Amino acid sequence: MKLFHLVLWRLSLALVVVFTVWAGLFYMAIIEEVNDEVDDSLEDYSEQLIVRSLLGEKMPDTSNGSNNQYYLYEVSKEYAAAYPQITYRDEMVYITEKREEEPARVLITIFRASNDRYMELVVYTPTIEKMDLQRAILGWIVFLYVLLLLVILLITAWVYRRNMKPLYRLLGWLDRYQLGHPNEPLDNQTKITEFHHLNETVSEFAERNEKLFEQQKQFIGNASHEMQTPLAICRNRLEMLMEDESLSERQLGELIKTHRTLENLTRMNRSLLLLCKIENGQYMDRHQVCLNELLKHYVDDYREVYAYRKIRVEMELKESFCVEMNDSLATVLVTNLLKNAFVHNVDGGVIRIETSRQAFVIRNTGSEALDGKRIFERFYQGKKKEGSTGLGLALADTICKMSQLQIRYFYEKDLHCFEISKSFQNPSSSL
Known part of the structure; x- marks a missing residue:
């Protein structure tokens, strides 16, 4: 993951947490403020009712047209002692004026009247629909979050890109840098100390x-x-x-x-x-080299050596395999593979060479498969063969990497197979 994407991802995650916490606190603060205002109103109304009750004045209607309603009834001394003098709560109540249930804020208070009687006063007033408030706040919070997130990310991206330009110029110079070759000087002026x-x-x-x-x-x-x-x-x-x-x-x-x-x-x-x-890059000059000609030339040179062990050579050069590479390295590649096919063959065996436009394969008789993971390591020889230094296939692998070729080993039908290709292909489809 790029540093830029990592910064944006972590910043977005942090903002989600911050806005979520802020939304919760904001909602609780609003509800607390609303309840406080409604509670003050209920206290004033309840005090007026208690005073009128204690003075023996006529009580107003239980529903006075302002959506405020109350109930006043006598309770026992034991009941009054068991409950607090004043409580607040939210509940759904039936509003007579509107003839429907609505959320309301309820105040319940108990006071001592004349003749040692105890009265309970229940006063309630319609209040805000808190679920509607929650949905409204959630909608605005989401809108605010998206807006602020986009603005913050855009500003962050602009600041990041502007301040990280020296780093990207340095990375570009390093990508173009080649050891042992003429390189342009590093021109990366910056005022940032680091x-x-x-x-x-x-x-x-x-x-x-x-x-x-x-x-x-x-x-x-x-x-x-x-x-x-x-x-x-x-x-x-x-x-x-x-x-x-x-x-x-x-x-x-x-x-x-x-x-x-x-x-x-x-x-x-x-x-x-x-x-x-x-x-060390001392073979950088390249030319178009046709490996078919090299294969024909060196197979002819080695026929007498092959005949000494009665090894049969079969060549099927369907098409020319031509690549851009160093002439000397092409010779080393071909001779090492041909020598490897001879050294690791059996008496009376066969060497089979096939070519196409995309690859060529050299096969030789073998009794068992080699370790495909280690065969291109230096000095790895498997079973020790006379005349082998353990460097031939390592050389071939290094030459292929330098020439943008791929070398692959596989074992099929009692044959060791080495495929040189311009791109990876399955054994059955390359030729």
Whole structure:
């Protein structure tokens, strides 16, 4: 979720709570004020009635035309002692003048008359319909809430967008930034202290990364030159020792094993250096490359090697699979997959190559499926195969990611299948 949406969501939720509490308090305040005014009126009216009753004057009609009504009757001393002298309550009463029931405010008071008698006076007057008041208040609160919410959100959005412009400019610059390539300088003028400090920190971080990147590229270049030369010298010296006729068969066998290990170390060194160069963006130049031609060329070169293990090669190049990628990396990708199909094959097996406009698949015979989740990890080999460094498929995966391709492994009909595609497709539909 974007920060802008999160701010608006939390602000809306807070406003709902605030307006709900405010509406409740507002309603209670209105009802309290209305009741207070009506109670004062009832007290005045009841006092007039009590005075007239105590003075023995003629009492007014129980319904005086003003919707105020009263009842006066004698109660026992025990009843008077059991109840408070004055109470207020709301109830529905029948209004004689209107001949209907309406909500009314009722005052009940007990006073002592002459001859030690106790009288109860019930006075009531119609009051507001509280349910109608609640609906009216609710309607206006909803209207007010919607209006204020929209205004507050619009103002908040405007303020947020205006004040967060430096952040969005910085994010845009970071999106366009590419390590090891010419980048435009960060032009993000702002008076906000935090954003100004953030701009300086990001610029310094980018400069440090550029320096480290250049140092790493220089190290890789130097390591490639310095390590390959001693390895080549060691191989040559071993080969010269192996030509010595005075060596025993046991000594010659040990030298052959050492030479084989050194060859494997040399290939591993080349693969690791190539991986580093790819990840450092040293193969950025791209051209339209047709992998069908590369497949034909290298399959012809490897036929003798395949024939040594009686491996049959079947090619079905329906359409040309052409992509924008680096020429050298395209060669590495094809040769690594073809080598992998040979190393992890069985004697007398088959290598089947198929192409289309969107993908090409290399299949080879296999006895059981590999771990599809780990097969592209560096140095993962499953069952150890002679001549394998464990970096071939990792290299292929890195090249595909850099070239906007997808590599996928699946196992079907006793065949290991590696699919290179421009977009993800099902095995059955890609070719």
